[in-house]
Amino acid sequence: MKGKQWYQTTDVVETYETKRFSQGGQLIDDREKRAVLDAIGPVGEKRVLEIACGTGRFTTLLAERGADIVGLDISSPMLREGRAKAVRAGVDSNIEFVRGDAARLPFPDDFFDTVFAMRFFHLADRPASFLAEMCRVSAEQVFFDTFNGRSTRSAYNWLLPMGSRLYGDSEVERLLAGAGLSLASAEHDFVLPYGLYRKLPNDLAADLRELDVALGETPVGDFLASVSYWNARVG
Numbered sequence: 001m002k003g004k005q006w007y008q009t010t011d012v013v014e015t016y017e018t019k020r021f022s023q024g025g026q027l028i029d030d031r032e033k034r035a036v037l038d039a040i041g042p043v044g045e046k047r048v049l050e051i052a053c054g055t056g057r058f059t060t061l062l063a064e065r066g067a068d069i070v071g072l073d074i075s076s077p078m079l080r081e082g083r084a085k086a087v088r089a090g091v092d093s094n095i096e097f098v099r100g101d102a103a104r105l106p107f108p109d110d111f112f113d114t115v116f117a118m119r120f121f122h123l124a125d126r127p128a129s130f131l132a133e134m135c136r137v138s139a140e141q142v143f144f145d146t147f148n149g150r151s152t153r154s155a156y157n158w159l160l161p162m163g164s165r166l167y168g169d170s171e172v173e174r175l176l177a178g179a180g181l182s183l184a185s186a187e188h189d190f191v192l193p194y195g196l197y198r199k200l201p202n203d204l205a206a207d208l209r210e211l212d213v214a215l216g217e218t219p220v221g222d223f224l225a226s227v228s229y230w231n232a233r234v235g
């Protein structure tokens with residue numbers, strides 16, 4: 001997995017959020033956070049594990065809402081950013097950040113209620129084994145996103161230096177079944193390329209987003225969406 005190495009370098013880590021989620025990219029950050037909150041629901045009573053938590057965008061968000069949460073990532077520099085974010089938000093005492101490999105999770109079976117991973121499966125060379133590990137340590141729910149092969153992303157995907165695996169619906173459905181998961185719901189979004197958003201100031205990006213959402217509501221737009229959010233139940 002090239003992504004395992006890519007997110008270890010200081011340059012990549014320090015620019016991770018500004019490159020992706022500043023200016024119009026904030027709309028992508030907002031959408032992803034809504035996807036996580038909608039899927040997981042109220043977190044107050046839940047034990048949650050975030051796989052590949054990176055700079056802690058979601059870990060902090062869920063800790064602020066009362067989750068008992070562990071953020072696991074293989075990159076010490078990404079975890080350092082995550083810890084700093086949690087301190088700034090005043091929720092560092094509610095989060096345990098763990099350095100570890102998603103392929104071998106250091107937790108017993110059914111230890112968490114919910115296990116989720118965002119922007120991780122495109123880096124996975126063996127998605128079935130990662131999903132099986134997520135399923136093993138979750139008693140109830142597994143949630144993740146994928147980038148889709150039939151989207152505009154396929155035109156530039158090969159250029160991405162960290163490597164990027166694209167998926168099809170039937171492949172994800174096979175992966176879920178293989179891991180013993182049943183699909184509760186799926187959402188598909190972003191017909192227009194992600195890259196356009198972060199190059200635009202907020203007001204122009206908001207117009208673009210409106211167009212994107214309108215396209216996504218058509219059957220063709222839904223079919224061509226570049227991101228899917230998969231919400232699955234254990235068993």
Ligand SMILES: C[S@@+](CC[C@H](N)C(=O)[O-])C[C@H]1O[C@@H](n2cnc3c(N)ncnc32)[C@H](O)[C@@H]1O
Nearest residue numbers: 004007052053054073074075078101102118119
């Ligand atoms: C694109 S970043 C996503 C970070 C965060 N989930 C987000 O959406 O902002 C991918 C993350 O996956 C982590 N990663 C890659 N391979 C991993 C592995 N085998 N186990 C745990 N984390 C891994 C990287 O270190 C990086 O932080």
